Amino acid sequence: MAENIFIKEDFLLHTEFAKRLYHDYVKDLPIIDYHNHLSPQMIAEDHQFENISQVWLYGDHYKWRAMRTLGISEEFITGNATDRSKFIKWAETVPFTMRNPLYHWTHLELKRYFGIDALLGKENAEEIYDHCSKQLTQSSHSTKGLLSQMKVEVVCTTDDPLDSLDYHLEEQNNPNLKLLPAFRPDKAYAVQNTTAYNHYLNQLEEVSGIQIKTFDDLKEVLKSRISYFHSRGGRLADHGLNYLPYFEEEGFNVDHMFKKVRGGKELSLLEIEQFKASVLKFLCKQYHKNGWVQQFHLGALRDNNSRMLNLLGPDTGFDSIGDFKQAASLSKFLNHLDSTDQLSKTVIYNLNPADNEVIAAMVGNFNDGSVKGKVQFGSAWWFLDQKDGMEKQINSLSNIGLLSCFIGMLTDSRSFLSFPRHEYFRRILCNLFGQDVTLGELPRDEKWIGKLASDICYYNAKSYFPFK
Structure with missing residues (x-):
């Protein structure tokens, strides 16, 4: 076999300070993977x-x-x-x-x-x-063996409101691993396809035992599913959106829109966005009521290749970076929640690197001193979770906010072999600190910078998320 001569002990660590920082402070920390797409069944059954x-x-x-x-x-x-x-x-x-x-x-x-x-x-x-x-x-x-090898302490999967969460329940008494659900209700406001949406609502009716005829009925069902997730250890919600829409409620009748869709009629593009905004406002207030953390993944342009979508279905490799406008509606949405003090801890991820500074600046508007790092600029995501993307996200956050409050990396992966991405992130982070120290741009205070690096890689997430 050709020898691997580049991934050695000091891979990506280009200064002596960076090497000490990585090996002595962060290398052996456990992993809290607070967003991924792993199969809870495979974990529970130790596949x-x-x-x-x-x-x-x-x-x-x-x-x-x-x-x-x-x-x-x-x-x-x-x-x-x-x-x-x-x-x-x-x-x-x-x-x-x-x-x-x-x-x-x-x-x-x-x-x-x-x-x-x-x-x-x-x-x-x-x-x-x-x-x-x-x-x-x-x-x-096995699945648990692979997680154990990487010292994975918490796994938060991505789960639809329809999910029974039986496999999460099976693992509630596992002393070695917390397997927790994260509420992903994207289909609950996906009214762009009337037929598919009504089919989904019918499934929600079956799961909840509540008939969904009005918008209030939908809210009641979603509220009941949030309570159900909470009883199974869920403390996070996640949303995948082009951008976070916002509209004032006075400008439209959401119940009229809902009945229109329930009757099999199509909504206009404006009505679709207004409906999404209304559902999201309701959901986010419920998250705050329950003490949850909410996550928003913004900016993916999905299903670009219609021919391959028809052949293979979604999530098969034909998504890309979108160039949606983010700042104005995101500001209004967060302000709407904050104006009545109903803004939960929030993590915002962007897929377009052009939005790095936009998001880094935006989160600072809603950090109110009540919680350390209450609103977070999330880690480099998807097309950006590589060396250059991570460095740019870290630098944008450092320049505009406080890197020291950052909750660090996640895998966002369907693979049980993806956890060395945490190592990759940790090496990149330590190398950036090491370069600054070596250039004389930061003091050679190994103990303090080691604490900051350890916090970013593990301890900030451990204190940020309200896991039980």
Whole structure:
């Protein structure tokens, strides 16, 4: 096997101060992963994967996009090729991913989970496939084993209001891992497709036992599902939006809109946004009432390729960065909640790097001294969770706000092998501090800066989220 000569002990750490900061202060801290898309069932059942393709390639649209770009047939990506064949095609792709974060992530994951200190490529694909697949049959590489290896303390999954949360309930007494739900009600206001929306409301009726004929009925059902999530340990909500819409309630009749949709009629584009804003206002006030943290992921332009959407469905690698206007409506929405002191702890993530300073400045408007870092500029997300994107997010937050209050990294991943991304973030953070100290732009106060780094990587999140 070709030797991995770049991911060594001091990978990404370019100064002696950075090396001490990482190795002595943050390397061994536990992980609080407060937003991901892992399967709660797989965790509760301590699922054992049959081979590395199942844990590494299934659902990973980052890898899928790279393989398609290289000209690899869909048969080896989401098609009917064998798992071994899919892995070999991915291995052939890896050398071509240099300077894409996939190159770093791939080798970090092989090294951390499987002890492989080699560069993956066509020539060693079969050998690595067999080596990793054999380890995956062992208890150390079950889902819980993989989480334990990375010292994962908390996992917050992403869950629809319809979900039973039975698997979260099964894990409530697990002393080694908190498996907690996060409320993701995007479908509860997705009125752009009347047929799909009514089908979803019918499902909500079944789950809640409440008929949904009016907008007040919808609010009652959502309130009951929030209470249900709360009883299962849920303390977070999350929303994926182009932008956070805001309208004054006096300008439209939301109940009329709701009855219109319930009757099978389409809403105008303006009505769709007004309806979303009304539901979101209600939900956010409920989150505050329950003491939850709310998260907003803003700026994804989804399902760009209609042909591939029809073939493969959503979340298959055809989303990208959008250029939506963010500041004005975001300001009005947050101010609406804050004006009656109903603004919860809030984390805002942007997908367009052009909005870094916009978000970093916006969160400072609503930090009122009641809570440390009450409104957060969330970690670099999706297309931005790579070295350059993380550094830019960290620098924007440092320049405009307080990096010391930041709640740090998350995986936002469907893969059980994604947790070295926390290591990646920690190394990048320590290297930035180290560069500043080495250049004489910060004092050589290792103990204090070590505390700040430790807080950002673990302790701030531990105190910020109201986990029980």
